[in-house]
Amino acid sequence: MIDKIVLASGNAGKLREFSQIFSEWQVEVLPQFAFDVPEAEETGLSFIENAILKARNAARHSGLPALADDSGLAVDALGGAPGIYSARFAGAGADDAKNNSRLLEALQGVDDSHRGAAFYCALAFVRSAEDPVPVVCTGSWRGRILQAPRGEQGFGYDPLFWVEEHRCSSAELARETKNRISHRARAMEHFAAAWQALAEEH
Numbered sequence: 001m002i003d004k005i006v007l008a009s010g011n012a013g014k015l016r017e018f019s020q021i022f023s024e025w026q027v028e029v030l031p032q033f034a035f036d037v038p039e040a041e042e043t044g045l046s047f048i049e050n051a052i053l054k055a056r057n058a059a060r061h062s063g064l065p066a067l068a069d070d071s072g073l074a075v076d077a078l079g080g081a082p083g084i085y086s087a088r089f090a091g092a093g094a095d096d097a098k099n100n101s102r103l104l105e106a107l108q109g110v111d112d113s114h115r116g117a118a119f120y121c122a123l124a125f126v127r128s129a130e131d132p133v134p135v136v137c138t139g140s141w142r143g144r145i146l147q148a149p150r151g152e153q154g155f156g157y158d159p160l161f162w163v164e165e166h167r168c169s170s171a172e173l174a175r176e177t178k179n180r181i182s183h184r185a186r187a188m189e190h191f192a193a194a195w196q197a198l199a200e201e202h
């Protein structure tokens with residue numbers, strides 16, 4: 001029975017959302033910083049490959065089963081960029097504010113009808129660092145990039161991501177609403193279905 005896992009992320013916004021989502025699960029989730037897990041090199045060419053790399057890295061350094069999330073924003077008018085490079089769109093070590101300004105700059109003069117975008121999230125779960133059959137679940141979330149930021153909640157590109165069905169930005173959404181409809185929430189729904197079988201494994 002798996003009753004403790006490590007979350008293979010150094011992103012405080014993600015860790016907050018995962019602990020909110022996992023709060024109803026019968027499993028203890030620990031952040032990777034509790035085990036001094038070094039940041040993994042994200043050398044994959046897809047969200048899925050990077051998530052597997054991060055999960056294996058955290059499992060190796062913690063000795064626990066690990067769940068990783070690799071996610072990002074794909075903007076239609078930028079041919080899907082920044083995509084897997086979302087965390088460093090404004091350069092290595094860029095923070096959310098710099099990445100958001102870079103995005104507004106890149107979309108200067110693009111009208112609302114051409115600012116469609118989607119968030120993608122790939123989750124990878126490994127029972128151990130060498131697990132030959134990682135569990136991979138994905139989710140996506142369509143929206144539109146605003147001309148100026150709105151809202152204080154969330155993290156990353158949330159202030160620029162317009163959610164039509166709620167007529168607000170992702171940073172204006174109540175946390176529990178975002179945790180029900182986001183790319184991460186959708187990927188976690190798939191993971192919840194897989195978890196039943198996983199948790200019963202020897």
Ligand SMILES: O=c1nc[nH]c2c1ncn2[C@H]1C[C@H](O)[C@@H](COP(=O)(O)OP(=O)(O)OP(=O)(O)O)O1
Binds near residue numbers: 008014054072087157
């Ligand atoms: O719900 C979200 N709302 C807004 N922005 C988001 C979201 N989900 C991912 N994002 C953005 C943040 C970051 O720019 C990139 C993730 O990059 P990604 O490499 O997966 O995460 P990270 O480097 O921040 O932490 P870590 O790799 O340790 O999990 O996409």
Ligand SMILES: [Mg+2]
Binds near residue numbers: 042
């Ligand atoms: Mg990363």
